[in-house]
Amino acid sequence: MAEGALRIGIDVGGTNTDAVILDAADRVVAKAKRPTTPDVTEGLRAALDAVLAELPGRAASDPLVSGRAALDPLGSGQGASDPRGSWGRVSRVMLGTTHATNAILERRNLGRVAVLRLGAPATTAVPPLCDWPADLRAAVSAGEAIVPGGHYVDGREIGPLDLGAIRRFLDGLEADAVAVTGVFSPASAEHERAVEELVRREYGLPVSVSHEIGSLGLLERENATVLNAALYGVAAHVTEALVTALAERGLAARPYLAQNDGTLMTVEHAARLPVSTIGSGPANSLRGAAFLSGVGDAIVADVGGTSTDLGVLVGGFPRESAAAVEIGGVLTNFRMPDILAIALGGGTVVRPEGVGPDSVGYRIAEEALVFGGTTITMTDVAVAAGRTPPGTSGWRERLRVAARAATGGAPTGQISDMSEIFRDTVERAIAIADGMVGDAVDRMALRRADRPLVAVGGGAFLLPAELPGASRVVRPEHAEVANAVGAAIALASGRIDTILPAGESRSKAIERVKEEAAARAVAAGADPGQVEIVDLLEVPLSYLSEPAVRVHVKAAGPLAR
Amino acid sequence: MLGTGGGGDVRTGALAAKRAIQAYGEVPLVALAELPDDALVVPLSGIGAPTVSQEMIHGEDEPRRIAEEVERIFGRPPSAVMSSEIGGSNGVAPVAWAAQLGLPLLDADGMGRAFPEVQMVSMYVAGLPADLVIMSDIVGNVVTIRPIDGLWSERLARAVCVAAGSHALMADYVLTAAGARGAVIEGTVSRAIAIGRSTERTAEPLRALRAELGAVRLITGKLTDVERRTAGGFVRGTATIDGTGDDRDRVLTLELQNENLVALEDGQVKAMVPDLITVVDTETAAAVPTEGLRYGQRVTVLAWPCDPLWRTPKGLDTAGPRAFGYDLDYVPIEELAKEESGG
Numbered sequence: 001m002a003e004g005a006l007r008i009g010i011d012v013g014g015t016n017t018d019a020v021i022l023d024a025a026d027r028v029v030a031k032a033k034r035p036t037t038p039d040v041t042e043g044l045r046a047a048l049d050a051v052l053a054e055l056p057g058r059a060a061s062d063p064l065v066s067g068r069a070a071l072d073p074l075g076s077g078q079g080a081s082d083p084r085g086s087w088g089r090v091s092r093v094m095l096g097t098t099h100a101t102n103a104i105l106e107r108r109n110l111g112r113v114a115v116l117r118l119g120a121p122a123t124t125a126v127p128p129l130c131d132w133p134a135d136l137r138a139a140v141s142a143g144e145a146i147v148p149g150g151h152y153v154d155g156r157e158i159g160p161l162d163l164g165a166i167r168r169f170l171d172g173l174e175a176d177a178v179a180v181t182g183v184f185s186p187a188s189a190e191h192e193r194a195v196e197e198l199v200r201r202e203y204g205l206p207v208s209v210s211h212e213i214g215s216l217g218l219l220e221r222e223n224a225t226v227l228n229a230a231l232y233g234v235a236a237h238v239t240e241a242l243v244t245a246l247a248e249r250g251l252a253a254r255p256y257l258a259q260n261d262g263t264l265m266t267v268e269h270a271a272r273l274p275v276s277t278i279g280s281g282p283a284n285s286l287r288g289a290a291f292l293s294g295v296g297d298a299i300v301a302d303v304g305g306t307s308t309d310l311g312v313l314v315g316g317f318p319r320e321s322a323a324a325v326e327i328g329g330v331l332t333n334f335r336m337p338d339i340l341a342i343a344l345g346g347g348t349v350v351r352p353e354g355v356g357p358d359s360v361g362y363r364i365a366e367e368a369l370v371f372g373g374t375t376i377t378m379t380d381v382a383v384a385a386g387r388t389p390p391g392t393s394g395w396r397e398r399l400r401v402a403a404r405a406a407t408g409g410a411p412t413g414q415i416s417d418m419s420e421i422f423r424d425t426v427e428r429a430i431a432i433a434d435g436m437v438g439d440a441v442d443r444m445a446l447r448r449a450d451r452p453l454v455a456v457g458g459g460a461f462l463l464p465a466e467l468p469g470a471s472r473v474v475r476p477e478h479a480e481v482a483n484a485v486g487a488a489i490a491l492a493s494g495r496i497d498t499i500l501p502a503g504e505s506r507s508k509a510i511e512r513v514k515e516e517a518a519a520r521a522v523a524a525g526a527d528p529g530q531v532e533i534v535d536l537l538e539v540p541l542s543y544l545s546e547p548a549v550r551v552h553v554k555a556a557g558p559l560a561r
Numbered sequence: 562m563l564g565t566g567g568g569g570d571v572r573t574g575a576l577a578a579k580r581a582i583q584a585y586g587e588v589p590l591v592a593l594a595e596l597p598d599d600a601l602v603v604p605l606s607g608i609g610a611p612t613v614s615q616e617m618i619h620g621e622d623e624p625r626r627i628a629e630e631v632e633r634i635f636g637r638p639p640s641a642v643m644s645s646e647i648g649g650s651n652g653v654a655p656v657a658w659a660a661q662l663g664l665p666l667l668d669a670d671g672m673g674r675a676f677p678e679v680q681m682v683s684m685y686v687a688g689l690p691a692d693l694v695i696m697s698d699i700v701g702n703v704v705t706i707r708p709i710d711g712l713w714s715e716r717l718a719r720a721v722c723v724a725a726g727s728h729a730l731m732a733d734y735v736l737t738a739a740g741a742r743g744a745v746i747e748g749t750v751s752r753a754i755a756i757g758r759s760t761e762r763t764a765e766p767l768r769a770l771r772a773e774l775g776a777v778r779l780i781t782g783k784l785t786d787v788e789r790r791t792a793g794g795f796v797r798g799t800a801t802i803d804g805t806g807d808d809r810d811r812v813l814t815l816e817l818q819n820e821n822l823v824a825l826e827d828g829q830v831k832a833m834v835p836d837l838i839t840v841v842d843t844e845t846a847a848a849v850p851t852e853g854l855r856y857g858q859r860v861t862v863l864a865w866p867c868d869p870l871w872r873t874p875k876g877l878d879t880a881g882p883r884a885f886g887y888d889l890d891y892v893p894i895e896e897l898a899k900e901e902s903g904g
Contacts, residue, residue, distance in 0.1 A: 154726070445857055
């Protein structure tokens with residue numbers, strides 16, 4: 001990376017879009033929070049402008065936003081000019097976005113996909129898309145077919161690939177893209193490749209092939225492959241929006257997109273695998289927490305406005321979920337971070353009888369007592385209990401005033417300057433909230449290890465100084481924008497999940513798979529000289545003709561220059 | 562719930578069942594008593610490697626080929642399909658197979674639960690000869706085996722399954738309704754449906770489930786340790802549950818071999834195979850399979866009586882604690898629970 005080069009990390013969340021600028025030594029030199037907009041792109045541009053406006057040299061002594069501004073969705077930074085000429089130093093922009101998720105949830109801007117499965121006469125008992133929500137299937141499917149082809153677990157063909165049947169199927173359809181899923185393609189990909197070539201050559205359509213997208217488990221991999229094919233248009237839109245936003249601001253930075261496992265890919269790579277951009281937020285937040293705290297093995301609590309997401313860091317990477325992941329009502333076998341979400345955030349509504357689960361959400365800046373509103377939120381309770389975000393010394397006084405007003409002046413029997421009722425409510429709510437977090441930490445711990453808890457997100461101050469089940473509570477600087485930091489520091493990666501013989505040829509075959517995973521990491525943007533195998537998992541399989549192992553390999557490395 | 566921790570994933574089978582009902586119509590459930598003596602009942606099960614069955618899913622023609630072979634051998638078509646094993650994937654998939662054949666599903670199965678080995682079925686315990694196995698694979702091969710005994714039945718069926726890509730549909734013990742009486746475990750399909758319904762639309766699913774099952778609650782607590790090892794194609798292991806609330810200071814350990822087999826507390830057996838032991842989520846009452854057990858889960862362990870057939874001498878020889886390598890004399894869960902409340 002060039003001397004003095006800067007990079008920008010942007011993470012689009014449900015409530016806020018966060019942006020940070022890191023310098024060449026990975027120090028956070030600017031950060032900003034803006035509300036996420038329904039079209040996503042406007043909020044992204046606003047966050048980009050805001051963070052550029054915060055670049056040092058422009059703001060006063062401290063370029064970092066205050067705690068108040070960090071929670072205030074309206075903020076104050078504005079501007080799209082480059083007074084100090086520092087913007088030219090921005091060499092890369094990393095974006096974690098919800099465009100693809102939203103497109104699927106809202107069934108908008110999705111392409112029409114010809115769904116092709118190679119495997120007949122096997123698999124006909126469960127045809128493609130039969131578990132999809134009807135409206136999503138109607139929006140996405142241009143037609144479905146199961147044609148002869150595919151492989152057995154041991155690599156034999158189930159039957160020869162029937163190219164004639166594929167042509168007959170495609171000739172009758174109007175589709176924007178084709179999704180191809182062959183039985184056991186993660187182990188034997190040649191039929192999928194042959195179909196890809198035919199469709200490109202004869203039909204000129206983009207093709208999603210399942211062996212590039214998912215692992216074993218036909219239906220889940222097929223679902224992900226079809227979603228991927230439906231998202232080509234959305235991917236092009238995201239790339240164009242990002243490239244245009246950069247060009248408008250005169251930034252000659254190279255763009256990258258964050259994916260679900262906490263690594264990055266070039267926009268060219270994302271154009272082929274747009275479905276991988278889904279769910280990048282939690283992974284970014286976990287990686288950012290590891291980086292900011294310097295702790296590689298920890299439980300991370302990302303406290304937002306409506307919920308707290310807990311995840312686990314193992315060696316600096318997110319622990320992945322063993323369960324299948326549902327996207328827009330469709331089950332896929334993506335490897336996503338193992339996340340436990342609890343209904344507790346800064347905007348969670350507190351009542352004398354309990355905590356939440358509802359939240360005032362983005363309206364916290366009007367409704368919370370500390371912001372002059374009339375709703376008791378977890379933010380108010382935390383402040384009353386002496387837990388305040390940094391730089392918010394005025395909040396406690398504001399809360400006193402608000403609490404007095406909310407309880408009708410100064411009733412008799414009042415202790416100190418807060419009403420007894422309010423104090424009871426605060427005490428009960430704090431106990432409930434701490435209990436919820438403690439319980440969740442315990443659930444995520446997996447064993448009786450004494451790991452630290454890293455608290456990040458805009459609501460991290462809600463958490464107590466000590467928690468049973470955690471050795472200590474770490475609150476890194478810039479914790480409120482950990483997700484954007486995670487996007488900015490991410491590596492590029494490639495992964496493979498396949499079946500190999502367990503005999504003598506095993507070690508050679510594993511070497512080959514490692515090389516292939518490394519090649520995929522390089523294709524995603526990693527520096528070929530610095531790619532490493534970061535994950536290798538072998539699981540023996542039973543009841544096969546020859547002993548075999550299921551192998552999962554992941555390679556990752558820093559971005560190439 | 563009836564898989565007692567094993568039996569395999571039900572999702573693909575459930576999807577196939579839903580799809581087949583949409584395509585071929587609903588599946589009537591018939592009681593054994595409704596069938597004439599000479600009616601043929603075909604017990605069906607999928608055999609092979611779980612990894613393969615999630616990738617190379619069944620075709621729609623496999624049940625038809627078996628039904629045709631049954632008709633060729635017996636001179637008349639089958640009258641009903643039966644689940645060989647109600648617990649897990651082979652409990653749900655027969656709904657799809659029955660729909661594809663346009664046949665009713667018999668309200669019965671061969672286990673009343675899940676077991677890992679082929680001979681652990683009620684037909685074997687009842688003394689029916691294991692002299693016919695019909696298998697069909699995904700490309701259309703049909704293999705009929707006439708084994709001399711159960712051991713050869715298992716050995717040959719396994720070899721065919723591997724040649725067929727580690728996944729096949731199998732009918733063994735093709736039964737007449739007369740032969741099935743006393744040799745199958747009746748009412749298990751309607752029982753499974755009732756169990757599923759019991760936890761729906763209730764504020765207290767665990768209480769409703771216990772009432773439906775007539776189950777003893779062995780412990781409510783937190784999973785504090787899970788140890789697994791793969792041996793001989795089976796997952797063996799131990800799970801430890803520390804009691805919480807009323808069960809504070811109690812510790813229950815579960816011995817696993819694909820299924821939950823023995824529950825121990827302070828060296829005392831609290832429940833054992835062939836009685837059913839299932840771990841459920843304390844909040845939702847959803848069953849937790851052995852491969853899904855994880856530290857920190859809030860669980861309740863339930864145990865309830867197996868079918869009386871498994872408590873006969875031959876039943877216990879076949880699937881009692883010693884059949885799984887535990888040197889224990891079988892004591893029914895009702896008696897163990899009585900000792901508990903008495904002492």
